[in-house]
Amino acid sequence: MTVTIKDVAKMAGVSISTVSRVINNSKPVSSDIRDRVLKVIKETGYVPNPVARSLVMKKSQIIGVIVPDISNLLIGELLNGIEEIGRMYDYDILLCNTYGEIEEELKYINLLKSKSVAGIVFVTGKIDEKTVNAIEEGNVPAVYIGKNAKDFDIYSVSIDHEKASYEMTKYLIEKGNKKIAFFRASIEDNIEDSERYKGYKKALEDSNIELDKSIVLQGDETSDSGYMLAKDLIEKENIPEAVFASSDEVAIGAMNAFIDNSIKVPEEVKIAGYDDIKIASMVRPSLTTIKTPIYDIGAVSARMIIKMINKEQLDSKHIILPYTLMNRQSTN
Amino acid sequence: MTVTIKDVAKMAGVSISTVSRVINNSKPVSSDIRDRVLKVIKETGYVPNPVARSLVMKKSQIIGVIVPDISNLLIGELLNGIEEIGRMYDYDILLCNTYGEIEEELKYINLLKSKSVAGIVFVTGKIDEKTVNAIEEGNVPAVYIGKNAKDFDIYSVSIDHEKASYEMTKYLIEKGNKKIAFFRASIEDNIEDSERYKGYKKALEDSNIELDKSIVLQGDETSDSGYMLAKDLIEKENIPEAVFASSDEVAIGAMNAFIDNSIKVPEEVKIAGYDDIKIASMVRPSLTTIKTPIYDIGAVSARMIIKMINKEQLDSKHIILPYTLMNRQSTN
DNA sequence: GTGAAAGCGCTAACAT
DNA sequence: ATGTTAGCGCTTTCAC
Secondary structure (H helix, E strand, O other), X not given: OOOOHHHHHHHHOOOHHHHHHHHHOOOOOOHHHHHHHHHHHHHHOOOOOHHHHHHHHOOOOEEEEEEOOOOOHHHHHHHHHHHHHHHHOOOEEEEEEOOOOHHHHHHHHHHHHHOOOOEXXXXXXXXXXXXXXXXXXOOOOEEEEOOOHHHOOOOEEEXXXXXXXXXXXXXXXXXXXOOEEEEEOOOOOOHHHOHHHHHHHHHHHHOOOOOOHHHEEEOOOOHHHHHHHHHHHHHOOOOOOEEEEOOHHHHHHHHHHHHHOOOOOOOOOEEEEEEXXXXXXHOOOOOEEEEOOHHXXXXXXXXXXXXXXXXXXXXXXXXXXXXXXXXOHHHO | OOOOHHHHHHHHOOOHHHHHHHHHOOOOOOHHHHHHHHHHHHHHOOOOOHHHHHHHHOOOOEEEEEEOOOOOHHHHHHHHHHHHHHHHOXXXXXXXXXXXXXXXXXXXXXXXXXXXXXXXXXXXXXXXXXXXXHHHOOOOOEEEEOOOHXXXXXXXXXXXXXHHHHHHHHHHHHOOOOOEEEEEOOOOXXXXXXXXXXXXXXXXXXXXXXXXXXXXXXXXXXXXXXXXXXXXXXXXXXXXXXXXXXXXXXXXXXXXXXXXXXXXXXXXXXXXXXXXXXHHHHOOOOOEEEEOOHHHHHHHHHHHHHHHHOOOOOOOOEEEEOOEEEOOHHHO
């Protein structure tokens, strides 16, 4: 049988409250008794039962992480960041996969609340008012990672996608490209709402390049989608000087379409992606892209949650992390 | 305040035991009372507290998953498999990242036991006797995913790496290659213990090709490592007809080294990888590789655990899943 | 078929 | 400084 606080108390010849006091350092205990208890704990290998503890404290040492897709390449990095900070403060991760469905999100929010998690990191494509309400009424520390976080009065961490996108487009323009296609890796909502698209558009405007809607294309976030989009352009003989895709996978798909059709990258067409997933530097030509600090986003989120748990002061509700333009072969 | 079983009981005018009986279907309850209780539950939105339940049942609806590296591309897929089966039976995932360190593994095993998890999926490079002992004495259903699972009397799921490796090597030989390099993505233990190496070696033997140790190289699992290994061969002017790497990333690294040195793939050197990570089909030339059914490994593991929990019969302790040789551009 | 009561392992008043 | 006790929310004997 596993040893309980009762066993320890009996063996040390003290009451269970005393044992509780030494394991939690919650109240002074005379040093000889403390030593005796500690000795018994060591001998028996006693570990406080976290479930019982959670029940009375109404808090567990668990951070719930809600994500739309575990198998996504970026999510692993994000989890890594959360985990690494979490472990420093002794928090474990309960992972919830929603497939981006709002009902699943709601379901998991309630589940996490019923499990008395210490905090929630909520990752989603688009943050919905319903989910925000569900989380906020739970009175659980939460950090949101999602496009439209600043539309709500919530804690979030993100990067300035519009600015990053603007910078990449400007960079492409400065390289002498005028006909720059934009491949958007999402068909969900209106492209006009997309930060990345806004940045692209603004950069063109600022350089007096007219927006050419025939090369602004939408697909999903797969490389296949990027491939199809580029192939379409090739078939229509509407080949741009450069393609800026709002996701690396799409960019690589597009790159492959050109390569497969004997159109040289970067000689005949430049390609730029977004996110700097591992693959970006592994393909040839290697992909110019915006490096989003996804590990850091996870780490900062976890850090924020822990600060909230400990009632420490937070500097700001919305944290914006810096990005980096990774200049590689595909645009040079 | 959140509503408890007590509240429901009071509102329905019954005892808490009756409420417990209806929510668990554990004992017959007259239908009118049952309806009354159900009605109150619906009205109040009552959800049984899983923590309290775990405490008394000494079991939670959680499957602990211990992995060496969350950010690894394959792990995401594996988690996906576990999650998808888990959710069907209402199990959640507690994720533990060990960095491959055995102390961490041990720590998490104990943590999971103290949390009364329903089962453990244990993923590791090499399974150690200590970890096996720690898990088995916990009397928790567990499934192991690791190279040397069959050295122990434990439940495991894997694929026949030796056979897969043999087949790939044979395939390369049949394509007319004799000088086939082997890049091993691990420096940890003796290469002679490696299943993949054994398969490679055996295939050469069976084709009367002498093993050339000068092209059997070890590095780590990164593409950089593959790059260095290949570069080394190039500099020594010891270029093989084909390279078989025991990991896709290493294979791609090697491929890049050849490409960067104007050695054409597959015209001048063929490349084959292992695992079929997402990138494998995205690079150009696309990579011939062994597709390991990593999602299925996760799904089957979860299914086994659930069968064990439910005391269902299991066909066999070691489950071997089929692989597929993905024939792509890099060898044709 | 239903309720009362004990107890899971722990924390936190409340006494002393 | 230490012990006694109530209680967290639930399941499960044990009576009736």
